[in-house]
Amino acid sequence: MIKKIGRNDLCWCQSGRKYKACHMAFDEKLTQCKDKGYKIPSRKMIKNQEQLDGIRESGKVNIAVLDYVAEHIQVGMSTEEIDRMVYEKTLEYNGIPAPLNFEGYPKSVCTSINEEVCHGIPSKDIILKDGDIVNVDVSTIYKDYFSDSSRMFCLGKVSPEKQKLVDDTKKAIELGLSYVKPWHRIGEMGNAIYEFAREHGYSVVREVGGHGVGIEFHEEPFVSYCCPKESGVVMAPGMVFTIEPMINLGRSDIVMDDENGWTIYTEDGMPSAQWEVTVAVTEEGYEKLAY
Ligand SMILES: [Zn+2]
Numbered sequence: 001m002i003k004k005i006g007r008n009d010l011c012w013c014q015s016g017r018k019y020k021a022c023h024m025a026f027d028e029k030l031t032q033c034k035d036k037g038y039k040i041p042s043r044k045m046i047k048n049q050e051q052l053d054g055i056r057e058s059g060k061v062n063i064a065v066l067d068y069v070a071e072h073i074q075v076g077m078s079t080e081e082i083d084r085m086v087y088e089k090t091l092e093y094n095g096i097p098a099p100l101n102f103e104g105y106p107k108s109v110c111t112s113i114n115e116e117v118c119h120g121i122p123s124k125d126i127i128l129k130d131g132d133i134v135n136v137d138v139s140t141i142y143k144d145y146f147s148d149s150s151r152m153f154c155l156g157k158v159s160p161e162k163q164k165l166v167d168d169t170k171k172a173i174e175l176g177l178s179y180v181k182p183w184h185r186i187g188e189m190g191n192a193i194y195e196f197a198r199e200h201g202y203s204v205v206r207e208v209g210g211h212g213v214g215i216e217f218h219e220e221p222f223v224s225y226c227c228p229k230e231s232g233v234v235m236a237p238g239m240v241f242t243i244e245p246m247i248n249l250g251r252s253d254i255v256m257d258d259e260n261g262w263t264i265y266t267e268d269g270m271p272s273a274q275w276e277v278t279v280a281v282t283e284e285g286y287e288k289l290a291y
Helices: 024-035 049-072 079-092 160-178 186-199
Strands: 110-113 116-118 133-142 145-154 210-212 219-223 240-243 246-248 254-256 264-266 272-274 277-281 286-290
Touching (some): 049 079, 049 145, 049 277, 079 110, 079 133, 116 133, 116 272, 133 272, 145 160, 145 272, 145 277, 145 286, 160 186, 160 277
Antiparallel strands (some): 110 133, 116 264, 133 145, 210 219, 210 240, 240 277, 254 264
């Protein structure tokens, strides 16, 4: 039996404030959502102000590292060199690359080229070529807070269809962001991306999606971009998650690299694109914490 929290008790979010001045109205809103039959987020998914501030600072490092990659990435460079840039820049900003040694992952960043959907492992033997599209996925731990974002880079003379895939995938992110509204279900965002991709003739990867982030690298909820709009938890202020659809030029089917156990490819060998933003739900809408 959990004791009901009193108006003058300290709030459950550990802000140190009284419940009535902190999350009391929030809990009433969530109860209304629950009464409508919506799934509601667990308290673990709700960040307090101090945590949001910490994730924002982590996001600044993540953005700075990606900006540095954007300035230096070029044809003829190995993906190992991207890994080195990410490692060194992150440490220079007093951060730690979150992927390094995460569940045995050997590098500081994921670099996924063309038909690689995600989790491409940097290597000195993989050289960026003219016409490649590459996703660079950077995740940072800064003062114990996690942030996560990725960008696509088009190298040299990229084919028009690949260029359009990259541009449209970015538009899908922007569209998804416009659906991040407090007290709406996260499925509305995911479904908007799905419909957009389908309308433009693409498919969306189902098996891999976004995730909560901030206190840990990967938290609840799983964020799908292939779902009915009536699905998923309510987006409540204080939630932080990633929007990172993987959009394919061909079919949605994917295969995993047996040898390295990480890299995911499109089964049909057609190109795939992905952008990723870490977003916080606010009282008014959303805030991009890393992009
Ligand atoms: Zn609170």
